[in-house]
Amino acid sequence: MAPPLIQAVDLVKHYAFGEGEALPVLHGLNFAIAAGEFVAIMGPSGSGKSTLMNILGCLDVPTAGHYLLNGTDTAELGVDELAELRNQLLGFVFQGFNLLPRKNVEENVALPLLYAGVGRAERQAVAARMLERVGLANRTKHRPNQLSGGQQQRVAIARALANSPKLILADEPTGNLDTHTSEEIMALFEDLNRNQGLTLVLVTHEPDVARHAQRLIHIVDGRIAGDGPVDEVLGAQAA
Amino acid sequence: MIVRDILDEALQAMGANRLRTALTMLGMIIGVGAVVLMLAIGQGAQAMVSESIAAMGSNLFIVLSGSSTSGGVRMGGGTGPTLTANDAQAIGELPDVAAVAPIFPNNAQLIYGSNNWTTMVAGTTPAVFEVRDWYPVAGTMFTEADVRSSARVILLGQTVARNLFGDEDPVGQTVRVKNSPFLVMGVLGPKGQSLDGRDQDDTALVPLTTAQRQLFGNPFPGMIRFMMVKARSREAMPHVERDMADLLRQRHRIRPGQDDDFTIRNLTQLAQTAAGTTRAMSMMLGAIASVSLLVGGIGIMNIMLVSVTERTREIGIRMAIGARRRDILLQFLVEALVISLAGSLVGAALGFFGAWLASRLAGMPVVVTLWSVLLAFGVAAAVGVFFGFYPARKAAQLRPIEALRYQ
Numbered sequence: 001m002a003p004p005l006i007q008a009v010d011l012v013k014h015y016a017f018g019e020g021e022a023l024p025v026l027h028g029l030n031f032a033i034a035a036g037e038f039v040a041i042m043g044p045s046g047s048g049k050s051t052l053m054n055i056l057g058c059l060d061v062p063t064a065g066h067y068l069l070n071g072t073d074t075a076e077l078g079v080d081e082l083a084e085l086r087n088q089l090l091g092f093v094f095q096g097f098n099l100l101p102r103k104n105v106e107e108n109v110a111l112p113l114l115y116a117g118v119g120r121a122e123r124q125a126v127a128a129r130m131l132e133r134v135g136l137a138n139r140t141k142h143r144p145n146q147l148s149g150g151q152q153q154r155v156a157i158a159r160a161l162a163n164s165p166k167l168i169l170a171d172e173p174t175g176n177l178d179t180h181t182s183e184e185i186m187a188l189f190e191d192l193n194r195n196q197g198l199t200l201v202l203v204t205h206e207p208d209v210a211r212h213a214q215r216l217i218h219i220v221d222g223r224i225a226g227d228g229p230v231d232e233v234l235g236a237q238a239a
Numbered sequence: 240m241i242v243r244d245i246l247d248e249a250l251q252a253m254g255a256n257r258l259r260t261a262l263t264m265l266g267m268i269i270g271v272g273a274v275v276l277m278l279a280i281g282q283g284a285q286a287m288v289s290e291s292i293a294a295m296g297s298n299l300f301i302v303l304s305g306s307s308t309s310g311g312v313r314m315g316g317g318t319g320p321t322l323t324a325n326d327a328q329a330i331g332e333l334p335d336v337a338a339v340a341p342i343f344p345n346n347a348q349l350i351y352g353s354n355n356w357t358t359m360v361a362g363t364t365p366a367v368f369e370v371r372d373w374y375p376v377a378g379t380m381f382t383e384a385d386v387r388s389s390a391r392v393i394l395l396g397q398t399v400a401r402n403l404f405g406d407e408d409p410v411g412q413t414v415r416v417k418n419s420p421f422l423v424m425g426v427l428g429p430k431g432q433s434l435d436g437r438d439q440d441d442t443a444l445v446p447l448t449t450a451q452r453q454l455f456g457n458p459f460p461g462m463i464r465f466m467m468v469k470a471r472s473r474e475a476m477p478h479v480e481r482d483m484a485d486l487l488r489q490r491h492r493i494r495p496g497q498d499d500d501f502t503i504r505n506l507t508q509l510a511q512t513a514a515g516t517t518r519a520m521s522m523m524l525g526a527i528a529s530v531s532l533l534v535g536g537i538g539i540m541n542i543m544l545v546s547v548t549e550r551t552r553e554i555g556i557r558m559a560i561g562a563r564r565r566d567i568l569l570q571f572l573v574e575a576l577v578i579s580l581a582g583s584l585v586g587a588a589l590g591f592f593g594a595w596l597a598s599r600l601a602g603m604p605v606v607v608t609l610w611s612v613l614l615a616f617g618v619a620a621a622v623g624v625f626f627g628f629y630p631a632r633k634a635a636q637l638r639p640i641e642a643l644r645y646q
Binding site for chain 1: 241243244252255555556558559560562565639643
């Protein structure tokens with residue numbers, strides 16, 4: 001069997017504050033995610049799911065334990081190596097979209113390619129292709145503030161896809177959207193997972209959103225409270 | 240990221256806040272403009288001084304006769320009858336003395352037709368041409384023969400010629416000096432202002448003996464007021480000065496312990512002092528102007544720091560999608576550099592314009608040299624890098640999660 005795309009081994013994270021004091025956030029998590037999975041991570045606020053997301057996204061490193069992404073132990077990497085890893089393997093979708101307001105849609109989507117050292121012409125071509133895939137082929141020259149929230153999130157998804165990543169990390173991607181638009185965005189995610197074989201990890205606190213995934217990891221107080229098919233875990237929670 | 244992409248990012252960021260960018264640039268514009276202008280003025284002054292030095296002639300001494308005493312009133316240097324044409328001749332035979340010109344000047348009115356002009360008429364010998372490196376531009380110089388025969392010939396300085404003759408050619412005409420007719424042999428080339436601002440062209444030269452015997456009369460035969468001595472080289476000046484003093488003391492029979500009855504002045508030394516003063520002044524101008532360049536640089540740092548804080552979230556986003564620290568560092572550094580270089584380009588242009596105005600309207604001598612422009616640009620680039628580095632490094636060292644969370 002091929003090694004999993006993501007492997008967390010005894011993942012521990014403390015936040016240091018003051019003299020020698022530390023706030024423990026994650027208490028030794030163990031899980032693995034294989035390529036092609038669509039996983040939702042759920043938990044109440046303060047449960048540590050954002051901290052876990054930061055570690056999965058290589059924006060932060062664990063205090064103890066190991067996080068292996070595509071077989072690479074991130075604990076051994078420096079700041080710039082983590083940046084390269086994010087650039088080549090990961091795509092981020094944030095709750096607040098996080099598009100650069102001064103750049104037009106096409107430039108926003110092409111930005112990861114800029115840091116990958118891709119030439120101008122190819123950047124434009126790729127950006128156009130990605131925007132077509134998320135259904136915004138006719139909005140390339142618009143500024144983010146000229147678009148609706150749903151459209152902005154589609155641009156963010158196109159940007160996450162630009163570098164052909166192995167994994168998309170979405171942090172409350174529908175948190176700022178109405179129900180209808182949320183459904184559209186989730187349908188897009190499902191499509192990308194099913195038809196493009198993209199691995200998706202999604203953090204949410206809404207069961208309705210989590211239901212779009214195949215697997216659910218439920219985190220409470222920095223520990224895994226449930227891990228399995230979405231309906232089972234949600235059922236166990238309800239019971 | 241390639242250079243063009245980094246430049247694009249910088250221009251985009253600068254364009255997003257045009258007023259702020261323009262105001263930041265203004266600091267550099269004023270700084271570089273001031274440096275270019277001040278250097279131009281300083282170098283102009285230096286050029287004028289070295290021109291004056293060259294006009295005076297090089298390696299020069301002036302030997303003045305001592306003061307005369309009339310009823311207890313000391314009349315000042317050059318009034319006593321101590322120096323004679325023979326002294327001058329004897330000094331001319333010293334080693335390393337290139338030429339000696341005895342000078343016997345006095346004021347006299349020159350008349351040509353209905354024009355008159357009062358000027359200093361100096362009796363001298365043909366050596367004066369070599370000593371002062373001053374030759375006629377029209378006509379010829381007088382000769383030793385003219386001196387021997389006390390010929391009534393005269394050479395006019397530019398100012399005198401212009402005032403007496405206007406556009407007419409003076410050579411071959413006759414002017415009256417103290418009612419004696421003098422043949423104008425030639426017109427001397429222009430010398431311009433001396434270091435102390437005198438018009439060196441407002442003078443006329445006649446043979447020494449003519450001045451002594453015919454024009455001004457002389458209670459002591461052969462007496463001269465002063466002489467100009469040219470040494471062969473600058474290195475020879477100290478010993479020429481000693482030799483002259485020894486020779487004159489010996490000729491004047493001055494016993495050891497008695498004061499000299501003459502004064503030797505080293506004109507070249509005076510000129511060097513003047514040049515040194517001007518150089519110091521122009522460096523001071525440049526230094527003062529550099530302060531405004533420094534202030535401009537601090538302005539850049541200030542704005543870049545504000546910009547980094549404002550764009551913390553943007554930096555977080557860029558880092559999340561794969562910008563390395565070096566990419567962020569370069570982005571902000573290039574931005575600071577573009578601001579300072581664009582500002583210095585405009586500043587240099589304004590400095591040129593200011594220099595042109597100063598020379599055009601105020602008649603100031605200005606010299607704009609390539610190196611002063613290169614210096615201004617080099618300093619501006621250094622200012623951009625120096626003051627841009629700290630904010631850029633601050634941006635590059637942000638932690639991505641904290642930057643992303645920044646509101």
